[in-house]
Amino acid sequence: MLxxxxxxxxxxxxxxxxxxxxxxxxxxxxxxxxxxxFEAQNLYLDIVYGLFGGAVLAGLGLLILQIPKLKKVGEFYQQIFTNIHLSWPDILFYSFCAGVGEEILFRGAIQPFLGIWVTAVLFVLLHGYISLKDKSKSIYGLYLIIVAAAFGYAYQYISIYTAMAAHFIYDVIMFSYLMRKNKAENHQNSAGE
Structure with a gap:
């Protein structure tokens, strides 16, 4: 555990x-x-597009995690953060670092050579979201390939800032969801004692 x-x-x-x-x-x-x-025509609008798109993708991801067969995937990721008590500044910092650093590398430097979809698959594989032993984790991983490809299209057709903002807000929403679930379970466990 981290x-x-x-x-x-x-x-x-x-x-x-x-x-x-x-x-x-x-x-x-x-x-x-x-x-x-780092070229952009309209930086602020690009960021707004990214924040909106990333929030929509995160919302869909949360809905997918509510599917009964995929609930254990959410629980798996929740377990990773069980012993880490994150504050809002922590969540914002970690999400910013991932959104900026990963987008510069994957979309900015790898995607021009491998293309959007190969880069998206590589991104998801390197994050460990595809597992031959866990079918439900791999199903969610397939959704994440679509998310990563969406970041790739955002970069290709708008700017890196759109991809960064989308990735950032996606991570913020997912981190906060996992932390809320951990707090709720900890509260339930302490109330039950």
Whole structure:
């Protein structure tokens, strides 16, 4: 199980390390430049689109987790955070680091070479959301491939800031859902004692 210090370290590495890896990858390319990742026509509108789209995708993800056969998937992810008591600043920080760092690497540096769908599958596989031993986890993983592809299309057709904002708000909503469930269960357990 992760503890808060490990999660903080991983988040900081995701923000800076993944950005550095993206820079390294693109330094070998004549076709794609690192600075081009950050081009945008309308930064604020791009962010609003991302926040709206990411919230819709998170809402759909929460609905999917309510399907009886997939409830244990939500419980699995909830268990990861059982011993980590996150505050709102923690949730916002971790979500920001993942949204920025992962989008720069996957959408900005990997997607131009592998395409939207291969990058989405790679993203989900590397996060461990597909499991040969757990069919329900893999079904949810298939939904996450669609989510990752949506981030890819947001980057390709709008800007990296849309993908970052969508990823950020998706994670905020999912983190807060898991933490609320943990608090509710802890409250139930302490009331039952």
């Amino acid at each position: 503890n808060k210090n490990q999660l903080t370290f991983l988040s900081i590495f995701t923000l800076f390390g993944f950005s550095g890896i993206a820079y390294f990858i693109l330094s070998f390319s004549d076709a794609f430049a690192y600075i081009e990742i």
